[in-house]
Amino acid sequence: MAKIGWIDTHTHLAYHELDKLDDNIAYAVEHDIQDIVAIALTKEEYVFHTSLKDRYKSVRIHTTCGAHPAEVYKWSEDKFNSFMSDLESMDIIALGEIGLDYYWDKEHHDLQKERFIAQIKLANKLKLPILIHCRDAFEDCLKILQDHTPEYHGIMHCYSGSAEMAIEFMKIGMDISLAGPLTFTNARVPKEVAKVVPLERLHIETDAPYLTPHPFRGKKNQTGYVHFVGEELSRIKNMHESDVKNQLGLNFKRLFAKN
Numbered sequence: 521m522a523k524i525g526w527i528d529t530h531t532h533l534a535y536h537e538l539d540k541l542d543d544n545i546a547y548a549v550e551h552d553i554q555d556i557v558a559i560a561l562t563k564e565e566y567v568f569h570t571s572l573k574d575r576y577k578s579v580r581i582h583t584t585c586g587a588h589p590a591e592v593y594k595w596s597e598d599k600f601n602s603f604m605s606d607l608e609s610m611d612i613i614a615l616g617e618i619g620l621d622y623y624w625d626k627e628h629h630d631l632q633k634e635r636f637i638a639q640i641k642l643a644n645k646l647k648l649p650i651l652i653h654c655r656d657a658f659e660d661c662l663k664i665l666q667d668h669t670p671e672y673h674g675i676m677h678c679y680s681g682s683a684e685m686a687i688e689f690m691k692i693g694m695d696i697s698l699a700g701p702l703t704f705t706n707a708r709v710p711k712e713v714a715k716v717v718p719l720e721r722l723h724i725e726t727d728a729p730y731l732t733p734h735p736f737r738g739k740k741n742q743t744g745y746v747h748f749v750g751e752e753l754s755r756i757k758n759m760h761e762s763d764v765k766n767q768l769g770l771n772f773k774r775l776f777a778k779n
């Protein structure tokens with residue numbers, strides 16, 4: 521089997537500082553990041569990420585696309601429908617990020633739910649896992665997933681809920697992904713989630729350029745910094761980094777078997 525490196529399962533390469541992208545990818549390669557999942561929220565971002573696959577041969581760049589809950593309610597019916605049909609012809613390993621965000625949008629919860637459900641159904645039709653963004657909406661998100669099973673499973677990205685709730689999401693087939701906040705010294709809940717969730721159901725990510733891990737907290741995040749999250753996870757699980765890398769690699773393969 522090919523050597524497995526760290527995997528950044530969620531990053532926005534299109535929002536990185538583009539004149540520093542060569543350096544960012546070089547840093548990632550230096551720190552043993554071998555797979556990067558580039559999340560697009562629009563068709564344009566997807567096209568840009570796809571172009572990076574040819575530009576950077578030293579890492580594997582995987583693409584996804586989905587309508588973000590904090591944006592999608594602003595879209596007209598026509599815009600949403602044409603985006604949905606664009607998704608059908610994209611070369612993506614997952615549909616996302618999709619979900620519910622009651623933090624940024626306090627008014628259009630019904631519309632968010634409707635478009636979340638529509639995208640879950642599309643993912644099932646396309647036989648794709650889903651990547652979920654859920655902020656201040658865990659009860660509603662869980663209910664929707666219980667009523668509309670994601671048949672190809674998926675990831676609760678940058679999971680910020682409780683350990684108890686994580687178990688409920690796992691019961692319906694969702695994996696849990698942890699990001700930079702895991703490395704913060706005062707991050708009691710993410711560290712607890714990392715302890716409770718079996719390594720077989722975990723993933724790591726940066727969500728760069730947001731959520732920069734320690735020791736670069738406060739600066740702009742980049743995909744290569746996922747190694748800080750992996751190192752902290754290894755400490756919490758009391759395991760060798762190479763064993764954690766291997767298991768996370770198997771988790772990635774299980775979920776995105778098509779690739």
Ligand SMILES: [Zn+2]
Nearest residue numbers: 530559617727
């Ligand atoms: Zn994101």
